Amino acid sequence: MPELPEVEVVRAGLAPAVTGARVVSAQVMDPRALKRHLPTAGDDGLGGHGVTLTAAAGAARSADFERRVTGLTLAAPERRGKFLWVPTSGRSAAGEPLALLAHLGMSGQVLLRAHDAVDDRHVRIRLWIAHPDHGELRVDFADQRLFGSLALDALHPANDGPGVIPTQAAHIARDPLDQAFDDARFIAALRSRTSGVKKLLLDQTLISGVGNIYADEALWRARLHPETPGSAVGPRKAVELLALLRAVFAQALVEGGTSFDAQYVNVNGQAGYFAHSLNAYGRTGQPCPRCGTPIKRITFGGRGSHFCPRCQKRRT
DNA sequence: CAGGTACCCTGGCCGC
DNA sequence: TGCGGCCAGGGTACCT
Numbered sequence: 001m002p003e004l005p006e007v008e009v010v011r012a013g014l015a016p017a018v019t020g021a022r023v024v025s026a027q028v029m030d031p032r033a034l035k036r037h038l039p040t041a042g043d044d045g046l047g048g049h050g051v052t053l054t055a056a057a058g059a060a061r062s063a064d065f066e067r068r069v070t071g072l073t074l075a076a077p078e079r080r081g082k083f084l085w086v087p088t089s090g091r092s093a094a095g096e097p098l099a100l101l102a103h104l105g106m107s108g109q110v111l112l113r114a115h116d117a118v119d120d121r122h123v124r125i126r127l128w129i130a131h132p133d134h135g136e137l138r139v140d141f142a143d144q145r146l147f148g149s150l151a152l153d154a155l156h157p158a159n160d161g162p163g164v165i166p167t168q169a170a171h172i173a174r175d176p177l178d179q180a181f182d183d184a185r186f187i188a189a190l191r192s193r194t195s196g197v198k199k200l201l202l203d204q205t206l207i208s209g210v211g212n213i214y215a216d217e218a219l220w221r222a223r224l225h226p227e228t229p230g231s232a233v234g235p236r237k238a239v240e241l242l243a244l245l246r247a248v249f250a251q252a253l254v255e256g257g258t259s260f261d262a263q264y265v266n267v268n269g270q271a272g273y274f275a276h277s278l279n280a281y282g283r284t285g286q287p288c289p290r291c292g293t294p295i296k297r298i299t300f301g302g303r304g305s306h307f308c309p310r311c312q313k314r315r316t
Numbered sequence: 317c318a319g320g321t322a323c324c325c326t327g328g329c330c331g332c
Numbered sequence: 333t334g335c336g337g338c339c340a341g342g343g344t345a346c347c348t
Contacts, residue, residue, distance in 0.1 A: 002342095035324080082342075106341045107326080124327090145325045145340060195318065204343075213344070302321080303341070321347080330338080 002104040004081060004175055005252035006272065008112050009077045013267035017112050018086055018139065019076045021131040027054040031058030033124035033143055035099065036152035036168055037065050068152055069100065069127065080178070081208025083169040084110075085153070092154040100153050101166045105147025112139040112267045120269065127148050175209035176246050187238045190230045197233055198226035198269030198305055201245070210245065213281045214252070216306045218245040220280035220288075224312035226298075226305040232315045251277060280306040 002010070028034060061311070073089040083103055090098035102110060111120055114134045115128075121164040125141040139148050153166040161180035163173075174181045189206050200206060201215040210218075219226055222237065233241065256270030265271055275282075281290050284297040288308035296309045 033326085103343085105325095105343080143325095144327075145341080147325065193317080199318095202342090212340095319348085321345100323345085324343095325341100327338090330336105331333090 002082065002106075002108065002257075003211035004177065005105050005214070005215050005274070006257035007082050007084050007104060007248055008177070008211075008253060009080055009257045009266050009272065010104070011077045011084050014077050014084075014086070014110060014112070014139075016139055017131060017134055018074045018129065020133075021074050021129040021137070023069050023072050023074065024128040024130050024136070026069045026124045028062035028065055028124070029126065030124040030146070031072050032146050033059075033063045033141060033149050034061050034151065035067055035146075035149040036103065036153070037061060037149065038153075046256070049163040055104070064151065065125075065150075068098075071098075074129070076161075080169055081172050081175045081204055082163065082211070083166065083172060083208075084271070085155075085166050085169075087155060087164075088152075090152070094154065096154040096156060097164070099154050101151045101168060102141070103148050105143065105145065105149070106146025107144040109140075109142040109265055109269075110267055111138075111140040111142060111265075111269055113140055149237050153177055159249055172204050172208045174205060176242060177209070177249060180282070181207075183239075183242060187235070187242065191233060191235070193230040195230060196227040196228050196300065197224055197241075198300060200230045202303075209249070212305075214245065214248055214279070215278060216281040217248045218313065220307060221248065221314075225312045226300055227306055228315045280308065282306065 012269060019272060031043055034169055069088065069107040075087040077084060083101065085099040086100045087097055087099045092098055115138060117138065120140060120142045122142045123140045124143050130134065130136050153168050156170065158165045158175065172213045186207050186245040190200050193200055198215050198297060199220060200283050201210045216242060222241040252274040254268060255272055255274040259272055273305050280295055283295045283306060285294050288295055291308065291310050293308055295308040297304050297306050
């Protein structure tokens with residue numbers, strides 16, 4: 001389940017191999033992995049995310065992507081929350097820089113492979129790249145469940161600080177590892193809402209990069225019940241929660257991310273080992289590492305939440 | 317703004 | 333052994 005630490009591990013792993021490389025050719029094996037790729041003029045007439053492509057529309061979209069990505073030179077990859085993108089030498093019709101945008105969804109993987117390496121499972125899109133120092137490489141986008149996707153998307157100046165942002169991530173808030181993240185603003189927003197604090201942590205328009213695993217872990221560390229209303233989190237507690245969230249992210253980064261069910265791997269196909277450091281997520285019925293009470297699981301907002309019923313009392 | 321539900325998808329797991 | 337059904341999960345759409 002790629003969240004901020006996993007996507008950052010991928011970004012950092014990709015950087016030396018793709019920065020300065022040129023796309024020699026591209027091959028789309030499954031157009032469903034282009035969900036976020038919106039073709040230019042001569043449109044296939046279909047929308048993006050959530051829309052099932054007909055065979056003809058899928059073929060057209062694949063051809064559009066392959067044609068437009070071939071020949072582009074790649075710059076250093078960037079990230080905001082769970083969105084990852086590689087700026088390119090390409091330009092949109094409006095003259096804006098084009099980026100190769102990736103979202104890993106649930107099970108997406110970006111794999112760097114030697115030119116002649118054997119196929120990994122579930123490879124949906126393949127780029128052949130040539131790097132001045134590293135020679136020819138394959139960048140394989142693999143995704144078992146197809147919630148992730150690649151796309152070509154235009155970059156715009158960010159409207160919330162320095163830097164640029166792809167069109168499709170324009171509504172995504174900065175993440176807590178971003179230098180320009182506004183702590184006071186996030187805390188004020190959190191404390192002004194009546195929704196459960198976990199739901200607010202997962203709201204990518206308030207704070208990005210947090211998914212189910214790290215939300216549960218940060219709340220466990222902060223001793224907050226996931227359904228505690230944002231408005232019931234005191235100012236000191238909110239500051240503490242943000243600090244603990246950053247600490248969880250930092251530790252997960254050092255440990256190479258969380259590989260649950262071997263879904264997540266880095267660009268070399270290796271699993272991270274933060275799963276061994278989880279205190280609440282996925283530990284239903286196992287003792288709380290702090291007090292020994294069995295971890296409880298409830299369904300909340302359509303997703304499982306794991307917490308200690310003794311350490312994490314609900315506040316009202 | 318809040319809440320609920322549905323959808324996109326696969327594969328693991330359950331019960332029969 | 334096999335099959336049908338359920339579930340997980342991020343992001344989004346759309347409804348009340």
